[in-house]
Amino acid sequence: MSKAIKREQEVVVISGAHKGKRGKVLEVKAGERVLVEGVNMITKFERKTQENPEGGSAEREAPIHYSNVMSAEKFDAKKK
Structure with missing residues (x-):
């Protein structure tokens, strides 16, 4: 399991049907x-x-695989 993704952290979905959502x-x-x-x-x-x-x-959230999300900080830094 990834140690980088923790509770209360903002993430961006990087693949799948919900790509781009934060x-x-x-x-x-x-x-x-x-x-x-x-x-x-x-x-x-x-x-x-x-x-x-x-x-x-x-309506409630369903879990997604952690490999489909990236930390928002890392995503924004990569975008620049």
Whole structure:
């Protein structure tokens, strides 16, 4: 797993469907995947429960592989 990417760090997606998007790392998951704020959004459907009697859907981030992101500082330095 990459030691360079840490939680609360700003990153840029460098490949895939979300190429060019920026966001803050919310979580580094085991298995070389990261959750990036506002990137790779999926719709998660929720069952009806006592806490949520209506059920419904919620949008949340899905993890992406850490090799598809780069530190924003490094990305901006490389661009110059």
